[in-house]
Amino acid sequence: MxxxxxxxxxxxxxxxxxxxxxxxxxxxxxxxxxxxxxxxxxxxxxxxxxxxxxxxxxxxxxxxxxxxxxxxxxxxxxxxxxxxxxxxxxxxxxxxxxxxxxxxxxxxxxxxxxxxxxxxxxxxxxxxxxxxxxxxxxxxxxxxxxxxxxxxxxxxxxxxxxxxxxxxxxxxxxxxxxxxxxxxxxxxxxxxxxxxxxxxxxxxxxxxxxxxxxxxxxxxxxxxxxxxxxxxxxxxxxxxxxxxxxxxxxxxxxxxxxxxxxxxxxxxxRSLGEVGWQERKQTMLQHAKIALELKGPPALIELRKHLAWYIKAVPKAKELRSKLVQVKTLAELKKILPI
Ligand SMILES: Cc1cc2nc3c(=O)[nH]c(=O)nc-3n(C[C@H](O)[C@H](O)[C@H](O)COP(=O)(O)O)c2cc1C
Missing domain, CATH: 3.20.20.70 (Aldolase class I)
Known part of the structure; x- marks a missing residue:
């Protein structure tokens, strides 16, 4: 795609x-x-x-x-x-x-x-x-x-x-x-x-x-x-x-x-909604780490759409989504998604 x-x-x-x-x-x-x-x-x-x-x-x-x-x-x-x-x-x-x-x-x-x-x-x-x-x-x-x-x-x-x-x-x-x-x-x-x-x-x-x-x-x-x-x-x-x-x-x-x-x-x-939140967060962070390693800091801007997709099945995630689509650094992302 x-x-x-x-x-x-x-x-x-x-x-x-x-x-x-x-x-x-x-x-x-x-x-x-x-x-x-x-x-x-x-x-x-x-x-x-x-x-x-x-x-x-x-x-x-x-x-x-x-x-x-x-x-x-x-x-x-x-x-x-x-x-x-x-x-x-x-x-x-x-x-x-x-x-x-x-x-x-x-x-x-x-x-x-x-x-x-x-x-x-x-x-x-x-x-x-x-x-x-x-x-x-x-x-x-x-x-x-x-x-x-x-x-x-x-x-x-x-x-x-x-x-x-x-x-x-x-x-x-x-x-x-x-x-x-x-x-x-x-x-x-x-x-x-x-x-x-x-x-x-x-x-x-x-x-x-x-x-x-x-x-x-x-x-x-x-x-x-x-x-x-x-x-x-x-x-x-x-x-x-x-x-x-x-x-x-x-x-x-x-x-x-x-x-x-x-x-x-x-x-x-497991259905889509049943993938555990912990597992979901880990995958999001791992995706971000790979992207940063390969592409450097601009990768996080490109990644924002993926972050929003990861939480589309998570209920009541409006506030979380608005934070994710503004994320600029891995440290910020880790703070939003504490493991
Ligand atoms: C954003 C986006 C980008 C796509 N880019 C490609 C592409 O580069 N090559 C391709 O063969 N199909 C591309 N497609 C089409 C998909 O591979 C697929 O054929 C289409 O979305 C239907 O499958 P789906 O209903 O499971 O999404 C793209 C689809 C979307 C939504």
Missing amino acids: AGVCDSPFRQICKQHGADVIYTEFLSAEALIRNNKKTLEMLKFSPKEQPLVCQIFGKNPATIAQAAKIIEQAGYAGVDLNFGCPAYKVVKTGGGVSLMRDLNKVHDIIAAVCQTVAIPVSIKIRARIGLKTIIRDLIEERDTEDEKLETAGQVTALDLVKKISDLKISAIMIHSRSYEQAFDGVPDLEMVKAVRQIYPGILLVNGGIYTPEEAKRQLDETRADGVGLARGVLGNPWLFQQIHDVIPTESAPSGRAEGTLTYTQPTLAR
């Missing part, structure tokens, strides 16, 4: 049971031009492995060159973004808008597969209308939905069929359309349809905030795993909670009906 999934947060996710972590997306163009900020974002700790670096762009040669840089930096894999609906990405012809040009998608993936030896994966959406352009992802959605019906669309299934000759290692489907942006009912039927034709690792993403929802989506789609996003903001415990209800051994891809069994929970199950 852009602006969220930096090295400190990734380390917290790893410690809490994430199997594979993706970086926030990096611009392929910026990477090959040695943009200072982007090169800074490329840094990671070996503790985060297996770590996949995600890139976006629209030019096959540029993206392939960026993938080479990622391989040389020691990443376990490279992920290509064909799912981002942000206007600033879509207007440049990148992200989800590439789903409208499946020849280009094919060219990009083929170029990357020819250039690197590390696994290549893709992130796509369930569908996109052929003509919709959404400037404001929240306000214009309803009207654009109407246009979608008359304008035709490209689906995840179309895309996966188009690239069936290419050797990609995994596909993550955000099971919403471009027009739905970040809300609305996930289209699990589309993920199920892709499962029928794609035997590789398939990950379902979108709207997974509880272990029950993770299990439901896996049961319904027969995907091999789930992609978590907003569900782990301030709640890295969700990784372990999902492991507790779903078998951790790697499931064979293209699972046959009836082969999936669920183990008994290995740890006592």
Whole structure:
């Protein structure tokens, strides 16, 4: 997640049971031009492995060159973004808008597969209308939905069929359309349809905030795993909670009906609100310490949003929240969160 999934947060996710972590997306163009900020974002700790670096762009040669840089930096894999609906990405012809040009998608993936030896994966959406352009992802959605019906669309299934000759290692489907942006009912039927034709690792993403929802989506789609996003903001415990209800051994891809069994929970199950306050505080302080070590004092400003997310499930925390979003030093944070 852009602006969220930096090295400190990734380390917290790893410690809490994430199997594979993706970086926030990096611009392929910026990477090959040695943009200072982007090169800074490329840094990671070996503790985060297996770590996949995600890139976006629209030019096959540029993206392939960026993938080479990622391989040389020691990443376990490279992920290509064909799912981002942000206007600033879509207007440049990148992200989800590439789903409208499946020849280009094919060219990009083929170029990357020819250039690197590390696994290549893709992130796509369930569908996109052929003509919709959404400037404001929240306000214009309803009207654009109407246009979608008359304008035709490209689906995840179309895309996966188009690239069936290419050797990609995994596909993550955000099971919403471009027009739905970040809300609305996930289209699990589309993920199920892709499962029928794609035997590789398939990950379902979108709207997974509880272990029950993770299990439901896996049961319904027969995907091999789930992609978590907003569900782990301030709640890295969700990784372990999902492991507790779903078998951790790697499931064979293209699972046959009836082969999936669920183990008994290995740890006592806890709901979001039941993660102890002491444990929550310790994680917040640890997150702050890692961020300070890696980024120095400005890290605490960036961390404020995470601190607010950590306490969103804590009742009557208005006063605490207002202190956390103003915190400037670790000493101050320790005073606000005494252990
Ligand atoms: C703030 C924010 C930043 C995001 N950045 C990225 C990104 O860099 N790459 C990506 O593939 N998806 C990104 N996403 C999309 C999420 O990965 C995910 O597909 C989407 O939020 C749906 O999952 P959820 O309903 O579980 O949050 C971002 C989402 C949010 C809210």
